[in-house]
Amino acid sequence: MNTILPFLDFSHVFMEVLLALAPLAAFFLFFQLLYLKLPQEFVVNMVKGVFLCACGLILFLQGVQVGFMPVGTAMGEVLGAMNKPWLLIPIGFFLGLVATIAEPAVHILSYEVEKASSGSIREKTILATLSLGVALFVALGMAKIIYGVPIHHILVPGYLLALLMMRFCEATFVAIAFDAGGVATGPMTVTFVLAVALGMASAIDGRDPILDGFGLIALVAMAPILSVMALGMIVTYAKKRS
Amino acid sequence: MKSDLKENLKEVVLAVLPITLVVILLQVFLVSLPWAEFSRFLIGAAMVLLGLLLFLQGVKIGLLPMGEAVGSELPKHGSMFFLLFFAFVLGFAVTVAEPDVRVLAHQVDKVSDGLVGSNLLILTVAAGVAFFVTMAMLRIVLRVPIAWLYGASYLIIIVLSYIAPASFVPIAFDSGGVTTGPVTVPFILALGLGTVAVMGGRSSFADGFGLVGLASVGPVIGVMILGLIYG
Numbered sequence A: 001m002n003t004i005l006p007f008l009d010f011s012h013v014f015m016e017v018l019l020a021l022a023p024l025a026a027f028f029l030f031f032q033l034l035y036l037k038l039p040q041e042f043v044v045n046m047v048k049g050v051f052l053c054a055c056g057l058i059l060f061l062q063g064v065q066v067g068f069m070p071v072g073t074a075m076g077e078v079l080g081a082m083n084k085p086w087l088l089i090p091i092g093f094f095l096g097l098v099a100t101i102a103e104p105a106v107h108i109l110s111y112e113v114e115k116a117s118s119g120s121i122r123e124k125t126i127l128a129t130l131s132l133g134v135a136l137f138v139a140l141g142m143a144k145i146i147y148g149v150p151i152h153h154i155l156v157p158g159y160l161l162a163l164l165m166m167r168f169c170e171a172t173f174v175a176i177a178f179d180a181g182g183v184a185t186g187p188m189t190v191t192f193v194l195a196v197a198l199g200m201a202s203a204i205d206g207r208d209p210i211l212d213g214f215g216l217i218a219l220v221a222m223a224p225i226l227s228v229m230a231l232g233m234i235v236t237y238a239k240k241r242s
Numbered sequence B: 001m002k003s004d005l006k007e008n009l010k011e012v013v014l015a016v017l018p019i020t021l022v023v024i025l026l027q028v029f030l031v032s033l034p035w036a037e038f039s040r041f042l043i044g045a046a047m048v049l050l051g052l053l054l055f056l057q058g059v060k061i062g063l064l065p066m067g068e069a070v071g072s073e074l075p076k077h078g079s080m081f082f083l084l085f086f087a088f089v090l091g092f093a094v095t096v097a098e099p100d101v102r103v104l105a106h107q108v109d110k111v112s113d114g115l116v117g118s119n120l121l122i123l124t125v126a127a128g129v130a131f132f133v134t135m136a137m138l139r140i141v142l143r144v145p146i147a148w149l150y151g152a153s154y155l156i157i158i159v160l161s162y163i164a165p166a167s168f169v170p171i172a173f174d175s176g177g178v179t180t181g182p183v184t185v186p187f188i189l190a191l192g193l194g195t196v197a198v199m200g201g202r203s204s205f206a207d208g209f210g211l212v213g214l215a216s217v218g219p220v221i222g223v224m225i226l227g228l229i230y231g
Helices: A011-036 A040-080 A085-102 A104-116 A123-147 A152-166 A171-182 A187-203 A209-213 A216-241 B002-031 B035-077 B080-096 B099-111 B118-142 B146-163 B169-178 B184-199 B204-208 B211-230
Strands: none
Touching: A011 A040, A011 B035, A011 B080, A040 A085, A040 A187, A040 B002, A040 B035, A040 B099, A085 A104, A085 A123, A085 A187, A085 B002, A104 A123, A104 A171, A104 A216, A104 B002, A123 A187, A123 A209, A123 A216, A152 A216, A152 B146, A171 A216, A171 B146, A171 B169, A171 B211, A187 A209, A187 A216, A187 B002, A187 B035, A187 B099, A187 B169, A209 B099, A209 B169, A216 B169, B002 B035, B035 B080, B035 B184, B080 B118, B080 B184, B099 B118, B099 B169, B118 B146, B118 B169, B118 B184, B118 B211, B146 B169, B146 B211, B169 B211, B184 B211
């Protein structure tokens, strides 16, 4: 019973969800009254949609705050206190791989890139590149926490590399690549994986959760950018040669 | 609508289940938390799954048509000020509703012991997105190549990451990653494509892309500036 009780106290998230959706609803209402004047049936549908969003958001935030955050942090603390912390690097790799291969947004992106390459790169190749890219960066993120590497020592070279690769890549690929940043930062990464990272950082000696725990999401967002640009460079190079 | 539900269900299950399974494996073989505690994770996973499903369904029948209606209305007035001002307001309102942004803000609030409160972070992130959505619109109208905008913003980020207080830098970078969620992305695309269609007559393909990436640059810069003010 004790595990279920905290889930039933919704008062906190209730207010929050109201605050989250109110600006958008007010903004739409303003436009509807002044400019849009859409027929009533549209508006009724939208109200239904907003209501569904509110219910969904309440459940989601409650599940994250009461379920994911405490358990994620506790797991991270156990993992960080292990006597073989380097084991976390392959675990991170595996976690990144599994999360990306299944993610629907990644499949859409793979299809987009195949189209942009006029079919010269197969969807499967793109999917594999993306998943390996994300896996590698999650592993890097684990190593960053274990050894206390400041985040900009990884991200700044990454950004510079992206700027450099941009010059050798067709414009279409550049645009797709930068948009691709969000594909792998799915709901589980931000909620659970981040909580684990924060737990790890507070358990490992000499690490600080604020300095070392955050940064993983940024790494996961950078991986697809570099992966897509690398593929873009290959396509651009192949076109020039033929 | 039924096919939407099926599609959304597939999407949510594929996003939640794989990591849940890995976490269960970790629990069984490596971590062994007390099962009473671990069961909270399972209940949480079920709630997140159901919550996301309802939320995505609501986005499709409510928020998305709203965003498309407003997004395609904005450029029609032919007034640059009108477009830019409301692009800003829209960018702000959309980010405030983004679930991932809220979750990150909660984590930051908790870890920093309330030093950076969750509302302050959400407002900063939303202002960052709003500003960069506005810039992106301006870019389409003025026909500035997108590469320039990326180059300039990345350089600003790199410089700021050395000046801003160290404790804000990782949070700032993570803020950029959470803004590209199920609410923001369709809104920004609708707004961008609408603007391109009305203002341009140029290839909407290359112009419409790249907007989402720009929107995720804004919060990084915003949170670093917040750090400079605080520090």
